[in-house]
Amino acid sequence: MITLRRTNSEDVDFINLVVLLNQDLKIRDGEDHDFYNQFNNIDTIKHAIVFYEGEVAIGCGAFREKEKDTAEIKRMFVHPDYRKRGIASAVLKELEIWAAEVDYKYTILETGVNQPEAIALYQKQEYAIIPNYPPYDVMDNSVCMKKTL
Secondary structure, three states: OEEEEEEOOOOHHHHHHHHHHHHHHHHHHHHHHHHHHOOOOOOOOOEEEEEEEOOEEEEEEEEEEEEOOEEEEEEEEEOHHHOOOOHHHHHHHHHHHHHHHOOOOEEEEEEEOOOHHHHHHHHHOOOEEEOOOOOHHHOOOEEEEEEEO
């Protein structure tokens, strides 16, 4: 059975998936990892999704307020053993629904050139590339995107 659970950054399953995400990003980002990692603190995230297959947590994502009408998508991850099955799309869709429910009009996100599968996912979900917003405006490896909800 598949379940998407709304939670927050205190959720142990969410925390454990973020640890795996950070390990993956450390490899992908290389020497830029410390710069990016400083903006990925999950201590105050109020809106997180954990995707379960049975009782196993295999994917996650979150959002936080960036501006009054804009939520920033954060911490998107699917365990490597479960990729290419639509899990990231399901998590993203649920995040967008939740963000709209709390009156956000837009979602934005930052990903990187070293994550082409993430860029493809977001483009498939109708995200458009935008100029890099702060603090990513100083990073050539960043790709920022936006969607109207």
